Amino acid sequence: MILSYLDIIDRANNGPYISEDNWDLEKVAMTTMKIVEKYDLAWNPEEIVTDDPGLADTIFDAGLELAQTLGAYSRSTERIIEFEPGELELGMRLMPQTLVMGEGKDARTLYARRIMDERLPLVWAGNPGAPHPEELFVPAVLSWAQEPIVDMITCGTLVEVDGREVRTEDPIEIISTRRELQYLRQILRQVGRPGMGMLAAQSSVSELGDLATAHPDYLRPCDAHLVPMLNELKMDNRNVARAVNSLEYGMRNASLPCVIVGGLGGDAPGSAVVNVASFIISNLTCLSDYHLCHPIHMLHVATTTRSVLWVENIVQQAFARNAPCIIVSDIYPKSGACTRELLYETAANAIVITVSGGHLEGCGSADGNAPNGTGLEARLMGEVGHAVARQGVSLQEANALVLTLLEKYEHVFEMPNGNPGARIDQAYELQTMRPVPQWEQMYKEVKTELREMGLVTLT
Amino acid sequence: MANEQTYLEEVKLAIIDGDDKASAVATRDALQADVDPLAILNDGLMAGADVVGQRFERGIFFLPQLMLTGRALKAAMAIIEPRLQERYAEDGGNKADTGVVVMATVKTDIHDIGKNIVASMLTASGFQVHDLGVDVPIKRIIATAQEVNANLIGCSALLTTSMPFMRDLVDLLVAMGERQRFKVMVGGASVTPEFAEKIGADGTAQNAVKAVQLAQRLIRAQREQIGVSVR
Structure with missing residues (x-):
């Protein structure tokens, strides 16, 4: 039998008590450490894209064991939400294999990708979480919504509306999130693709915005919203409310466990185990229609570090081989617009995701911490992903490409102030919505380099 | 009988290992052997914590090790704190840069x-x-x-x-x-x-x-x- 969501809420209210500190250290950290030791898990920083089916399977088994051993934790009630193994397995068997996003001629179908799948990954453009003042929000989203290669869009966060700062849990979150959706729908009409699917309601940290936009005029049932898990393997009532909000209305639930690589799971293998467990648990706690794979680096944040790329690779392969489902993986480079490194980071990340079985989402340029993302790197993300699939890049070839690219950008992690680059209004001519010449030139040069490296079908 | 350096090494190692029981025992042993509490703090506990901090920064240690070290330090500090207070009082309140x-x-x-x-x-x-x-x-x-x-x-x-x-x-x-x-x-x-x-x-x-x-x-x-x- 499958659980009713009310059963989940009951368990969150009545499960065994444990303090959060003990959950973190005694349960998550210690259990993961033991499991990593038991399965003898290790990673090789020179093998970012792995060609080792046995390792992918072992990571999956280890993650399943962690999910079965721990369950989830409710931060709101300080209770453990326990699951029977059969419930977790049924949750995995029921994971959607296809999912229509958007409507009409603009609809696209997400599907569970395979390792080295030659079908094209879908391209979901945008930078969730990146703070935007109101005047930059529309230009930023327009810059990627206008790209023909983009299949779905998402967006950053409005941090002010009508000159007033947005505060969490404040009624202004309702206004900011509705404003965000009004802008997004307006942009979709403007680019002639009104039915394009969205991942939105990003301007409200609390559940207020999510509740306030579950309406066909704002976030349609064919769109997606985030149902995050907290670090690690935790829920709270804010996020439970988001899952509940989709129950009858039918929005697509994107589970989002941002597992911290170097955090409670320890090094990359333990973090991959926690990520696998999080996806398995989120089928039930987040009612996931698809999973967002977005591990982040403990110190550098970006998804383009070696260890985080490795985790994205192995988690996707683990699911593709053992429990196929729809995984969309995030690209959050360290660098921002108008830097060559942003393009290298984007290309490396897109290669890893595409070849190991994911769809593409991004780019949260400059760590998603500034309005320094543009449509140009989203275009490159899609082009690289399509080229990888189209020419049937192997896992070993992908690894060689990624290692070459890492040499070109890895220095950004040593830069004391990061490599934030330029804001959207400095990177694009806002009148014409075209990249400024030097940014476009950089893009062309990097594409030439990528072709010379072996991505010969890059258009 | 172990010399002062050996006691301090034991304290430092317990901190690096993140072992709260061992850090408490090592700290108590050092105090009983009349090792200066300030030396235990600086050359044992803090020296161990420095190593952990450096390993964390270099990506050799991760959050769990940091948390375990925090726990081990807490256990040791509970033992050493009263002696430190006495020591600080003797020094006229010239406490280190902590608070x-x-x-x-x-x-x-x-x-x-x-x-x-x-x-x-x-x-x-x-x-x-x-x-x-x-x-x-x-x-x-x-x-x-x-x-x-x-x-x-x-x-x-x-x-x-x-x-x-x-x-x-x-x-x-x-x-x-x-x-x-x-x-x-x-x-x-x-x-x-x-x-x-x-x-x-x-x-x-x-x-x-x-x-x-x-x-x-x-x-x-x-x-x-x-x-x-x-x-």
């Missing part, structure tokens, strides 16, 4: 990994840390700082839409006439030195190691201010 810190992720924000790392590093550096957790109302942060007679308030927000509550905290301290009593550090992914300055905080740091250095500087400055006013 009492109240830490919290501010109201509406539940992100705590960064704050936890800073708290662990501060603890590992000899600060007495009162960590109030996440989503903490600013009135409670201030009330706790008053109650424990803190030197420093450290508040954190990852979310840009929660950052305004850090300004509220500073404003409330000013309104209460308590601003001079507490140094205020702010942190979070989007927090910049400009933001810290704009809201009237005393500083921010890019990472946990720099946060400890900042806390030490602020404590020194605070003690100098008090010294000046006393004179």
